[in-house]
Amino acid sequence: MDKQSSAAYMQHIRDLTANYPRFEDGRVNYTDERVCFVLNCVVASGDQVLLTKRSSEVIAYPELINGISGFIDNPNLSIKDIAYGELAEEIGISRQHIINMKLSQPFVQIDQQLDREWHVVAILVELASTVTPRLNWENKSAAWFNLKEVPKMKLMPGFAETVEAALAMRHL
Template structure:
């Protein structure tokens, strides 16, 4: 099996940016930030999560499981950690996980450019969701209803993952 690589953008950030006390890369004042975004699918539905007002970025906005690539780990490994942390879903509940592409976008409110590494996660069954403090609500929705909830950037990501 091929060794999963750490993206160059993460290696560069690790060298040049400050770190939190726990060793994670601090993107707070960075102009660019890489993130992993996981699109959870069970049959014909996708999981969306409403961000808590306690989070620093995009509070109260609907989106997907996501997190900064703030450690020297492969994207897939970091994504699986975020999945477990944000939803309680573990590896044995996953039917398949596939990298679907990369999407670059700008957050005007943060004045930051993001590189989103996108993954489709298909589940074996519809799981119980155990939300972390980062989210306050979740919904399983039909893909055609996504535009009622998601920002334009999240919809663009969804088009890449589920064209």
């Protein structure tokens, strides 16, 4: 998704979430909302991908393997800026580590068990080299894996599709 499409999508999100509750700082509060707008970063370096195991303290999908994800909840930021914030917050990766960031077109994933409709933007985040992640409370562990190992893992629902969407942008 190019910069213009990303800006248009953010306007779409602002319009659709206009009546959603807000936190005191103005961010969208998706807690009790069925339709949620999220991003999920696939962090790669060469043939390695950084995966996290979600903490037992998170509400959705505890103990499952995922990328770096977050709600698209700040109407004043771009999707890339929200992604930069999530990367710094969850695993301590700063902009200086990133050599490339590409956004997919949004796609929808339905989780009937949680009664959630996730509108996902997959984000390919490429690093020049692997870095040691610094975790926050959302993840209990993080490690680098060979891309060939990912299909064999117990992933968060929908994350395999996210990985596929992100890696498809690798050579564009």
